[in-house]
Amino acid sequence: MTRADLTLQGSHLDALASTLLRADRMEHAAYVLYGVSHIGSDPFTQEPRIRLMVREVIPVTEDEITSSGFDHISWKTDKFVKLLARAEREGVQVGIAHSHPGGPTHFSDQDDANEAELARLAFNRNGTGALTASLLFCGDGSVLGRVWSSPDTFDDFTTISTIGPRWKRFSRRASDELDQAFDRQSLALGQEFTAIMRSLRFGVVGGGGTGSPILQQLPRMGAGFIGVFDPDTVEDTNLNRLYGATRADADDHRKKIEVARREISEMALGTRLETFDGWVGTEQYQDALKSMDVIFGCTDDHDGRALLNRLAYYYHIPVIDLGLALRVAEQDTERRLEAEGRVTILEPGSACLLCRRIVNPSIAAEEALRRNDPSEYERRKKEAYVRGEGNPAPAVISFTTSVATMAIEELIQRLTGFRGPDGSVSNRVRKFTRIEDVRPGAMLQPCRICGQSHIHGLGDTKPFLGRVG
Ligand SMILES: [Zn+2]
Ligand SMILES: [Zn+2]
Structure with a gap:
């Protein structure tokens, strides 16, 4: 069977x-x-x-x-x-x-x-x-x-x-007796919500700034199964926002997935966790990705995002993509912070990350080169053909957490409809400095991924997701 x-x-x-x-x-x-x-x-x-x-x-x-x-x-x-x-x-x-x-x-x-x-x-x-x-x-x-x-x-x-x-x-499954730990949540969202959370397989791609608050929240909401994908180790510069990470983790170069494992196991709320310590596009991870019911895209890498972008449409697996952009503008002698958080739902019927100009295909190609042919990448970097990693991005824990919470709230909406029948939002941007949320649109002509129904739900193809190289 x-x-x-x-x-x-x-x-x-x-x-x-x-x-x-x-x-x-x-x-x-x-x-x-x-x-x-x-x-x-x-x-x-x-x-x-x-x-x-x-x-x-x-x-x-x-x-x-x-x-x-x-x-x-x-x-x-x-x-x-x-x-x-x-x-x-x-x-x-x-x-x-x-x-x-x-x-x-x-x-x-x-x-x-x-x-x-x-x-x-x-x-x-x-x-x-x-x-x-x-x-x-x-x-x-x-x-x-x-x-x-x-x-x-x-x-x-x-x-x-x-x-x-x-x-x-x-x-068809009869729901099991629910842990008392979820009683207060059930009072708000109903027992059915917690039962569904128990049955869902969540992928979390990236266990860093926006991923770690997702990994704190999902188990406490009753998530039955979580798969985390992240190749990185904890560094001192992560400690301002990485939930669960300690100075000792940074000193010992512990993997971010190990921090997630320790945190979730100590919660003891019945979540099954699987960890994947390589790049999300690693060939051996295809089965794991295809097994998920919902994926949170908490990665900064364009190539990883481009892969999840296709997965959502080929396999009918909704991807909730998170982004945070902090910029400091210096005007005269004044420092002005620009802060925007974004949550985008990828699935047939919604515009994709290419059409929303969130994934940059040429940066994705450079990242692939750096992964697959590091010496060629270094050579091109010297000759300034590729742009290199650039300066580190600013990050503040309140903003990363806020974006993660926006993403979780979209999940709650999709599962319960708590905002009402028209309450689901496929692209939401929070302007932190203006205390408001906006819903930017996408390009008028949808692309070959989100705009063409012949790949929607197509499933297995060779090559995987129609990606060459
Ligand atoms: Zn019949
Ligand atoms: Zn598109």
């Missing part, structure tokens, strides 16, 4: 719900195209997993239906076979979705038989790698599903979740 889950954009969930659950209370059906993420080894279980990402919803039309009623539906499979050909060309998979408006809230024996037959068609047409997913929308609002990996084997989805303005989760 393989653990399987599925993610879909909120707009796809709405399209499926309105197609399948209609006022006529009859059963309806649709085809679904989706990309696949094969995870060789989940970092928290060491087990293989698959995750499917919905890309397109195609309703089954009246003329295809051979018979339907309040408790059954059957339709011609011609279009299924045509879609199998298209799926093979596009490197994606085909599935179905149908409804039980009046129950039962589970797949019927007839569903089992029909789906096995479709799985056989897919197997014969597209080979043994074909995966046939099936979603069931029930009249009580529940959504469940499964994926057939052969005509006689299927795995139920452990979770079906949405991305977009709201991150909803449909899960």
Whole structure:
């Protein structure tokens, strides 16, 4: 048995719900195209997993239906076979979705038989790698599903979740008894929130200025699983803002991930932590990244950000990217501090970091050169072809913490809607000196990553994320 889950954009969930659950209370059906993420080894279980990402919803039309009623539906499979050909060309998979408006809230024996037959068609047409997913929308609002990996084997989805303005989760798991430590939080946000936090896998890329306050907050909010990526060691110049770090850590050149491990283990709040002490784009980390449900981008490096930027769109994994810019302007004899904090959500439907001019591709290329060919990088630096690391950036703990908290609040909003139905913000900039938040827009023409739906939810490709080099 393989653990399987599925993610879909909120707009796809709405399209499926309105197609399948209609006022006529009859059963309806649709085809679904989706990309696949094969995870060789989940970092928290060491087990293989698959995750499917919905890309397109195609309703089954009246003329295809051979018979339907309040408790059954059957339709011609011609279009299924045509879609199998298209799926093979596009490197994606085909599935179905149908409804039980009046129950039962589970797949019927007839569903089992029909789906096995479709799985056989897919197997014969597209080979043994074909995966046939099936979603069931029930009249009580529940959504469940499964994926057939052969005509006689299927795995139920452990979770079906949405991305977009709201991150909803449909899960079969009964919630465990919650630790008293989270009682006060549950009073504010409900027990359901803490239960969801328990089930989520959080990636935190960068355990420094903005990453360390995230790593303090997530476990105290009940986070069940955290993976931290950071190759750096603690230095004296970090001690003004790195939560948990001590002078001894700096003296001993302790890794930032070790500080995170010590802090989270001493909290003893039931968080499982996995640490990765290399650059986030390291090939061996691909499974770990693909296993995450939400990623906090707390890194300053442009190449790392560029990678997470693609991951969000290819794999339907929302990335909450954090940035802090402090500048000191000297005017006449006066010092004036400019301080801006930024939280940007990356996912299909929102503009990406390239379109918001937050990632600079030429700096990203220089960083890649420094990592992959240090001597060539040094040579170019001497000749001033690359700009070098520059001066250290100013940093103050109150501002780094404030940005981290803005990011966590966006997570709470997406999971609970506490700010109301229009309260989710995909790009928020806090002007600390003016005590105000603004929402800057992006370039009018979206780029080849965020603007092209053909890569959204595409999942596994060669090369990984379509990145060359
Ligand atoms: Zn059915
Ligand atoms: Zn873009």
